[in-house]
Amino acid sequence: MATLLRRPGNLARISRRATLSITRSAFGPARTAPSSLASIIASQRLRTYATSGSGPPKPPNDNSGASQDQERSVLSPQEQKDLDAFVKRLEQIAPESQHEMIQEARKQMMRQGIADEIKPYLSRDQPASLMDHMRMVRFVLKFASEQIDKELERDGHITRAQKDVDSTKKTGDDAEALNNKNKGEEQSQKKQNGEEEPPRKDEEEERIREELRKKKEQEQKRKQQGLPPNARVFKLKLDPTSFFITALVAYYIYRSFFPSESASSREITWEEFRANYLNKGLVERLTVLNQSRVRVDLRREVTDQTSDSSGQPVSHVYFTIGSVDGFERKLEDAQEALGIPLNERIPVAFVEEVPWGSALLSFAPTLLIFASIFWLSRRAGGGAGGQGGIFGIGKSRAKRFNHETDIKVKFSDVAGMDEAKVEIMEFVSFLQQPERFQKLGAKLPRGAILSGPPGTGKTLLAKATAGESGVPFFSVSGSEFVEMFVGVGPSRVRDLFANARKNTPCIIFIDEIDAIGKSRAKSNYGGGNDERESTLNQILTEMDGFNTSEQVVVLAGTNRADVLDKALMRPGRFDRHITIDAPTIDGRKQIFRVHLKKIVTDEDLDYLEGRLSALTPGFAGADIANCVNEAALVAARENADKVVMRHFEQAIERVIAGLEKKSLVLSPEEKRVVAYHEAGHAICGWYFKWADPLLKVSIIPRGSGALGYAQYLPANGDTYLLNTRQIMDRMAMTLGGRVSEEIHFDTVSSGASDDFNKVTQLATAMVTKYGMSKLGFIYYDESTTQQYTKPFSEETGRNIDIEVRRIINDAYKQCSDLLKEKKKEVGLVAEELLSKEVLSRDDMVRLLGPRPFTESNEFSKYFNNRDGTVIAPPASEDPEATSGKDGRDQTPIP
Numbered sequence: 001m002a003t004l005l006r007r008p009g010n011l012a013r014i015s016r017r018a019t020l021s022i023t024r025s026a027f028g029p030a031r032t033a034p035s036s037l038a039s040i041i042a043s044q045r046l047r048t049y050a051t052s053g054s055g056p057p058k059p060p061n062d063n064s065g066a067s068q069d070q071e072r073s074v075l076s077p078q079e080q081k082d083l084d085a086f087v088k089r090l091e092q093i094a095p096e097s098q099h100e101m102i103q104e105a106r107k108q109m110m111r112q113g114i115a116d117e118i119k120p121y122l123s124r125d126q127p128a129s130l131m132d133h134m135r136m137v138r139f140v141l142k143f144a145s146e147q148i149d150k151e152l153e154r155d156g157h158i159t160r161a162q163k164d165v166d167s168t169k170k171t172g173d174d175a176e177a178l179n180n181k182n183k184g185e186e187q188s189q190k191k192q193n194g195e196e197e198p199p200r201k202d203e204e205e206e207r208i209r210e211e212l213r214k215k216k217e218q219e220q221k222r223k224q225q226g227l228p229p230n231a232r233v234f235k236l237k238l239d240p241t242s243f244f245i246t247a248l249v250a251y252y253i254y255r256s257f258f259p260s261e262s263a264s265s266r267e268i269t270w271e272e273f274r275a276n277y278l279n280k281g282l283v284e285r286l287t288v289l290n291q292s293r294v295r296v297d298l299r300r301e302v303t304d305q306t307s308d309s310s311g312q313p314v315s316h317v318y319f320t321i322g323s324v325d326g327f328e329r330k331l332e333d334a335q336e337a338l339g340i341p342l343n344e345r346i347p348v349a350f351v352e353e354v355p356w357g358s359a360l361l362s363f364a365p366t367l368l369i370f371a372s373i374f375w376l377s378r379r380a381g382g383g384a385g386g387q388g389g390i391f392g393i394g395k396s397r398a399k400r401f402n403h404e405t406d407i408k409v410k411f412s413d414v415a416g417m418d419e420a421k422v423e424i425m426e427f428v429s430f431l432q433q434p435e436r437f438q439k440l441g442a443k444l445p446r447g448a449i450l451s452g453p454p455g456t457g458k459t460l461l462a463k464a465t466a467g468e469s470g471v472p473f474f475s476v477s478g479s480e481f482v483e484m485f486v487g488v489g490p491s492r493v494r495d496l497f498a499n500a501r502k503n504t505p506c507i508i509f510i511d512e513i514d515a516i517g518k519s520r521a522k523s524n525y526g527g528g529n530d531e532r533e534s535t536l537n538q539i540l541t542e543m544d545g546f547n548t549s550e551q552v553v554v555l556a557g558t559n560r561a562d563v564l565d566k567a568l569m570r571p572g573r574f575d576r577h578i579t580i581d582a583p584t585i586d587g588r589k590q591i592f593r594v595h596l597k598k599i600v601t602d603e604d605l606d607y608l609e610g611r612l613s614a615l616t617p618g619f620a621g622a623d624i625a626n627c628v629n630e631a632a633l634v635a636a637r638e639n640a641d642k643v644v645m646r647h648f649e650q651a652i653e654r655v656i657a658g659l660e661k662k663s664l665v666l667s668p669e670e671k672r673v674v675a676y677h678e679a680g681h682a683i684c685g686w687y688f689k690w691a692d693p694l695l696k697v698s699i700i701p702r703g704s705g706a707l708g709y710a711q712y713l714p715a716n717g718d719t720y721l722l723n724t725r726q727i728m729d730r731m732a733m734t735l736g737g738r739v740s741e742e743i744h745f746d747t748v749s750s751g752a753s754d755d756f757n758k759v760t761q762l763a764t765a766m767v768t769k770y771g772m773s774k775l776g777f778i779y780y781d782e783s784t785t786q787q788y789t790k791p792f793s794e795e796t797g798r799n800i801d802i803e804v805r806r807i808i809n810d811a812y813k814q815c816s817d818l819l820k821e822k823k824k825e826v827g828l829v830a831e832e833l834l835s836k837e838v839l840s841r842d843d844m845v846r847l848l849g850p851r852p853f854t855e856s857n858e859f860s861k862y863f864n865n866r867d868g869t870v871i872a873p874p875a876s877e878d879p880e881a882t883s884g885k886d887g888r889d890q891t892p893i894p
């Protein structure tokens with residue numbers, strides 16, 4: 001096989017020989033397909049078997065069968081004898097494959113009488129010549145084939161007759177009707193032939209019945225597949241292996257019949273051409289291809305004699321020419337020299353051929369590059385959301401949520417923002433009953449900007465709006481309009497709005513709209529950002545483009561409403577500006593209620609919500625959701641079967657201060673400094689009236705880098721305004737750590753730097769913003785002032801510095817006075833802290849007595865007495881494991 005593959009020419013020869021042998025063996029009457037012939041002969045045998053009544057069918061050339069045939073023969077015994085002898089002679093010279101046909105002819109002649117054409121040969125005493133015999137064989141085969149054709153025709157009648165019966169009668173009557181019809185047909189035929197009616201052919205009927213049954217089944221199958229009754233079904237099964245093999249075979253068959261040029265031709269030089277071909281007179285004709293190559297067609301005699309190294313006959317050779325003129329001159333000279341007369345000169349043809357193979361090959365690198373770019377872009381596109389690669393880059397990336405399946409959020413899931421909900425509910429009623437507004441002549445609002453700190457539930461509110469109004473919701477982030485290609489942003493905006501218009505009524509939600517909606521004036525440093533601006537312009541245009549009947553509401557969320565372009569905010573675009581602030585204590589309670597629904601706990605929910613909301617001032621909705629989830633995780637880690645208060649408190653601490661760093665082990669001296677530092681803060685918080693009282697203090701290092709951590713809660717609930725006294729007390733309390741260190745140690749640590757930062761910020765704000773200093777009512781906002789040019793004079797700057805320093809000094813003095821007075825208490829708290837590591841408000845009450853100031857009911861309800869304990873962290877199971885190599889950690893104190 002390997003040799004065959006390498007040399008397709010061999011196969012060519014084999015197949016040529018095969019074709020020849022087919023032509024040779026083709027014989028007129030034997031055109032009938034061998035398979036149908038075999039079946040006819042078989043059916044004849046079956047008939048023989050059926051009529052003989054007993055015993056299996058005998059082969060036609062079986063001698064014993066001759067006696068049975070004798071019984072049905074119309075021939076005289078002498079005729080029969082002559083015929084048998086004649087048949088025997090024929091069989092001797094005819095190939096074995098034709099014996100069956102000869103026997104068939106014999107049988108037919110026994111039934112119908114000997115054909116006139118062979119009668120003269122039967123009675124001859126002398127053996128007939130070979131020629132005569134050949135003629136006879138041909139005749140006998142023709143005769144047999146004619147008889148078979150007749151049989152076939154008759155069978156066709158039978159089948160048709162059977163079909164007629166089948167359509168008119170029930171299956172039960174089929175056999176009977178068939179019998180009758182067959183009988184009628186056969187009788188008439190036999191009468192024509194002068195024959196007796198042959199006995200019943202049960203076997204054949206059985207066969208026909210079987211065929212009919214099969215046909216019926218096939219019809220039914222076709223009906224089931226919905227195909228017309230005569231339709232043919234071709235099934236093309238192409239598995240990779242058969243495809244490969246087919247392709248290979250097809251290629252080699254092709255190559256066998258059309259051997260490649262290289263296989264039967266070779267490249268030569270002019271000299272070789274002249275010496276080996278021209279001089280020897282082997283050239284048939286010459287063809288100049290594309291004015292650069294000459295094909296030399298060799299004479300047929302030469303082709304048959306010469307062969308190349310692979311044994312292929314060489315039909316033509318090639319040589320290259322410099323120019324056509326030069327070639328013609330050289331050829332003429334050569335022929336002149338050879339003395340070839342003018343009329344016998346070798347004909348030369350000129351052909352311009354397009355070398356398709358090499359042309360295609362020259363395109364291959366370009367095609368390869370295009371294919372790679374296409375493939376890469378598809379991959380990139382697929383990764384970014386499967387928008388059809390580079391061709392889908394201008395398509396909007398907005399995710400479409402179906403209100404029936406995807407958006408299950410309702411207003412009841414959004415807690416603690418009643419005012420925002422009222423505002424946005426108007427959009428819902430607009431989407432649900434637009435006519436209510438239109439009939440009064442009101443213009444429908446186009447959109448709303450939801451602004452507020454991160455995690456306050458802007459996206460949630462937008463989703464709830466879609467969920468309540470039951471309309472499709474397209475959600476996209478502002479940053480998804482930004483792409484490195486020019487024109488993609490505006491194109492995506494157009495696509496988004498076009499999609500939305502097709503699905504009206506609907507809601508579009510653009511999250512983080514400040515990514516594209518930033519004020520155009522502010523972004524012009526360093527050349528601006530044209531692409532972002534054109535995206536913004538496109539949004540403005542699209543929003544203007546809505547006609548009043550189009551119910552598309554555009555909601556946008558941002559944390560930076562202050563930087564948005566004014567054009568976005570004007571009426572007719574984002575008509576409403578809904579601010580969503582961090583929730584109040586009541587709002588937090590409601591949000592806790594929403595999220596606690598999913599938690600397994602048997603705590604008193606009312607108390608739990610109240611206490612947790614008091615413990616979490618400044619928390620946004622997302623923090624609360626996180627806290628509740630974290631509590632459930634803490635409980636799961638402990639293998640608890642329900643979540644209890646302790647888990648919630650641990651979760652809150654974790655959210656506020658980060659994970660406890662048990663691996664960070666402080667030296668005893670450092671621990672002492674931290675304890676006295678924290679005790680200083682705690683005493684200040686306890687004894688300054690306007691400071692926030694302590695809830696919990698710990699000297700276990702936390703993940704955020706703090707070596708100690710204290711939690712204070714505003715005694716009068718959430719505070720939204722601060723007066724001078726409150727600020728001064730807070731500043732003094734913040735300085736409490738450093739002052740305590742000064743009082744109790746010889747030196748001070750670097751641990752108070754963050755406190756100083758806070759104090760400085762507060763003092764500066766008092767001077768430059770709050771008007772709480774001798775400088776009076778001035779306002780300088782550092783964030784808007786430019787870095788290099790201060791908005792105030794040198795002198796004002798100096799005065800600001802002096803004032804800030806004075807205020808901080810005042811706070812320091814206030815703190816120092818208190819801590820010197822309460823030195824013993826500081827010591828008490830610090831020592832207790834050193835031994836217990838964590839102190840709760842109750843411990844403080846135990847050590848110092850109740851705080852000498854009234855606190856709000858809400859505060860005392862949750863943090864005095866009932867369950868006011870703060871949980872100490874679980875003791876480390878293996879103290880060794882948490883100790884460093886030499887018992888202390890090397891991390892420097894921040």
Ligand SMILES: Nc1ncnc2c1ncn2[C@@H]1O[C@H](COP(=O)(O)OP(=O)(O)OP(=O)(O)O)[C@@H](O)[C@H]1O
Nearest residue numbers: 413414415454455456457458459460591621622625
């Ligand atoms: N008012 C609320 N009621 C209930 N759950 C809330 C509320 N606010 C926030 N959450 C929870 O916080 C998650 C995050 O909220 P959301 O994504 O809406 O915040 P956002 O304001 O859009 O944040 P960002 O400005 O960072 O995009 C919500 O999925 C929800 O679980």
